[in-house]
Amino acid sequence: MHGNFAIRGAANWLHLAASPVFAILGVMAAFDDGPMASICNASGNNPFFAGMNAMYFLMALFHLPPWLHLILGSGNTKC
Template sequence: MTILSAANKGSGLAWRAPTAGWLGLAASPTFAFMAWIAAKDAPPIALCSSGSSILPIDGMTAMYLLMSLFHLSPWLKLASSRPWART
């Protein structure tokens, strides 16, 4: 028996599934918090500047908001799997 096959038979993989679940849940709030920090640190945009954009946020804030939305699916799965008390 090789070392590799003996390592795969042990319980070394048991911690990966719960850890991956918690990391998935941590991603969306982390990116939302980073978007908030990026928005607070961004310099104010002049309203009449030639490079004004549609949104009053900079590129990093928009990127973090999009990443937060893309990583929202574990929260939606968690919310949909919970039984609700209402009938």
């Protein structure tokens, strides 16, 4: 019974990890000069918000509601 409680507690807080991880990946991808950077960023106009960077930042935005619930104190951290 206690193991199940620990798993649920960990799962409650695990969803908070998604948004910061995607934001970090977006920043890392923005400053990547490797061979994949030219393939993933075909536009070349604004490399910070293009290609994989845009996807990572959008994913960070879509996973933001649990943080907003936590910050605003709604009491419900489950989404």
